[in-house]
Amino acid sequence: MIWNETFECMSxxxxxxxxxxxxxxxxxxxxxxxxxxxxKMQEMGVTPEDIHxxxxxxxxxxxxKKDLRDNYPYGLFAVPMSEIVRIHASSGTTGKPTVVxxxxxxxxxxxxxxxxxxxxxxxxxxxFVHVAYGYGMFTGGFGAxxxxxxxxASVIPISGGNTRRQLQIMHDFGSTALACTPSYALHxxxxxxxxxxxxxxxxxxxxxxxxxxxxxxxxxxIEEKLRIKAIDIFGLSEIIGPGVSSECTCQDGLHVFEDHFxxxxxxxxxxxxxxxxxxxxxxxxxxxKEGLPLLRYRxxxxxxxxxxPCRCGRTLVRMKKCYGRSDDMLIIRGVNVFPSTVESVLLxxxxxxxxxxxxxxxxxxLDTLELQVEVDGNYFTDRISELQNLTNRIQxxxxxxxxxxxxxxxxxxxxxxxxxxxxxxVIDKRKLS
Amino acid sequence: xxxxxxxxxxxxxxxxxxxxxxEALSNENINITALTIADTSEYGILRLIVSEPAxxxxxxxxxxxxxxxxxxxALWVSHKAxxxxxVLKKFAEEKLSIEYLYAFxxxxxxxxxxxxDNHPKAMEIIEGNKFALINEDDIKNI
Numbered sequence: 154m155i156w157n158e159t160f161e162c163m164s165x166x167x168x169x170x171x172x173x174x175x176x177x178x179x180x181x182x183x184x185x186x187x188x189x190x191x192x193k194m195q196e197m198g199v200t201p202e203d204i205h206x207x208x209x210x211x212x213x214x215x216x217x218k219k220d221l222r223d224n225y226p227y228g229l230f231a232v233p234m235s236e237i238v239r240i241h242a243s244s245g246t247t248g249k250p251t252v253v254x255x256x257x258x259x260x261x262x263x264x265x266x267x268x269x270x271x272x273x274x275x276x277x278x279x280x281f282v283h284v285a286y287g288y289g290m291f292t293g294g295f296g297a298x299x300x301x302x303x304x305x306a307s308v309i310p311i312s313g314g315n316t317r318r319q320l321q322i323m324h325d326f327g328s329t330a331l332a333c334t335p336s337y338a339l340h341x342x343x344x345x346x347x348x349x350x351x352x353x354x355x356x357x358x359x360x361x362x363x364x365x366x367x368x369x370x371x372x373x374x375i376e377e378k379l380r381i382k383a384i385d386i387f388g389l390s391e392i393i394g395p396g397v398s399s400e401c402t403c404q405d406g407l408h409v410f411e412d413h414f415x416x417x418x419x420x421x422x423x424x425x426x427x428x429x430x431x432x433x434x435x436x437x438x439x440x441x442k443e444g445l446p447l448l449r450y451r452x453x454x455x456x457x458x459x460x461x462p463c464r465c466g467r468t469l470v471r472m473k474k475c476y477g478r479s480d481d482m483l484i485i486r487g488v489n490v491f492p493s494t495v496e497s498v499l500l501x502x503x504x505x506x507x508x509x510x511x512x513x514x515x516x517x518x519l520d521t522l523e524l525q526v527e528v529d530g531n532y533f534t535d536r537i538s539e540l541q542n543l544t545n546r547i548q549x550x551x552x553x554x555x556x557x558x559x560x561x562x563x564x565x566x567x568x569x570x571x572x573x574x575x576x577x578x579v580i581d582k583r584k585l586s
Numbered sequence: 587x588x589x590x591x592x593x594x595x596x597x598x599x600x601x602x603x604x605x606x607x608x609e610a611l612s613n614e615n616i617n618i619t620a621l622t623i624a625d626t627s628e629y630g631i632l633r634l635i636v637s638e639p640a641x642x643x644x645x646x647x648x649x650x651x652x653x654x655x656x657x658x659x660a661l662w663v664s665h666k667a668x669x670x671x672x673v674l675k676k677f678a679e680e681k682l683s684i685e686y687l688y689a690f691x692x693x694x695x696x697x698x699x700x701x702x703d704n705h706p707k708a709m710e711i712i713e714g715n716k717f718a719l720i721n722e723d724d725i726k727n728i
Binding site for chain 2: 528534565567
């Protein structure tokens with residue numbers, strides 16, 4: 154099933170025309186309404202008149218997470234705040250969140266692309282959509298909610314956490330489709346197997362999973378343990394939230410809703426746009442957004458694009474599952490974590506040296522984060538209570554800066570490996586490739 | 587005030603770490619009079635009374651250990667039922683908290699080593715009750 158055949162099955166030629174028209178309009182708007190973009194374009198000697206169509210994308214400036222941070226909170230918004238009807242945020246690199254704003258039209262766009270996502274996953278108005286993404290500043294919950302509601306499904310806005318209650322509601326309310334992070338889906342699957350419920354008493358048949366990287370092995374595990382079809386969806390709050398791209402039931406690449414978000418692949422080192430099919434960093438330009446339009450936003454996700462039509466009938470370009478990152482960002486339980494944040498928090502605490510090691514693992518389907526910190530020899534105290542206090546203080550400060558729970562382990566000085574080149578700060582034991 | 591210096595060493599729970607400390611001290615001919623380990627699930631604190639605390643501190647510091655010198659009190663008590671209780675009762679009466687304590691016996695006598703939250707007050711109690719304090723010179727001769 155296809156939600157919007159006009160756009161999802163458009164010929165490549167019509168799509169380029171549509172994208173070109175919308176891009177020209179977007180560039181016009183950001184040039185006149187966002188001082189940041191006007192300045193950047195002037196520095197590059199580009200004016201809106203130079204942009205004739207999608208082929209001129211490489212002439213436009215890039216945008217990074219740092220630009221959003223430097224213009225925190227609303228500096229890159231392209232409309233007066235009175236037009237903004239919703240604000241979401243995700244964790245940023247220095248404790249400051251990345252803030253995104255939606256106009257009423259942006260919210261309509263968001264539910265449109267999420268309606269396409271739900272439909273591509275085989276979900277219809279007859280389904281009961283169990284939204285176990287967190288509701289709040291995170292875009293997951295509200296994004297899935299809007300799409301499911303738009304297609305006319307019965308939405309169960311249970312949000313994240315409280316696994317026992319999730320199972321009870323899923324069982325009693327007859328949830329048929331699950332929307333959450335893949336690691337939480339696995340966690341639910343394992344909880345179900347351990348519970349007194351029987352799988353046959355559930356009506357669950359499909360699920361849309363995203364907001365963190367996962368593997369084909371995880372997909373198989375979710376599909377086997379929950380006995381559902383597991384659909385990969387992709388998004389980032391800066392672009393819109395979930396709903397940037399989604400698999401269809403062919404599970405053969407994620408269809409990018411490119412009539413709203415134009416993807417490019419660039420070489421992360423030279424920043425040159427790469428030809429069709431090449432592996433590189435994914436970059437998006439939003440071409441319909443009003444609140445926070447972004448030109449060539451660098452996702453740092455590594456993937457490739459395939460412009461051939463899909464067996465499902467969609468002609469939308471497909472992106473492969475992301476195979477890595479071109480920066481050091483970690484995604485832990487759906488939350489973006491930057492090792493640089495850890496470093497700046499430790500530097501502010503005089504008791505510890507800034508030598509640390511983050512160990513990411515996945516235990517019974519949930520990501521775990523351990524922070525090993527060297528205890529500065531000059532601070533070391535003989536009192537265990539003071540060491541416990543130090544551990545607790547590091548933990549609380551880190552958790553509020555990173556917005557993700559973690560375990561702190563004090564280690565002896567000089568035990569964390571120092572290397573000649575780039576220090577090893579992160580050990581990711583999750584098997585993602 | 588006559589406290590003695592105790593070495594405190596932060597140790598991760600790892601095979602062989604304790605032995606590395608002991609070998610470093612042994613190489614410098616430092617003798618250990620008393621030893622105790624306070625352990626948590628993640629790490630331990632090794633506490634040592636040694637013949638030459640300052641030298642031992644330098645040795646361990648140079649070897650890269652998190653080490654410090656902590657002032658603790660050491661007392662003689664007789665190796666008899668009730669003698670430790672007699673000392674601690676006085677501390678309790680004066681509401682003096684003991685952070686940790688370890689003890690060992692030598693024939694007819696026993697030595698208790700303790701850290702309190704208020705050493706000057708502890709000294710008053712010790713002097714007032716004529717408890718037998720041990721100083722660092724005494725330790726060398728044990």
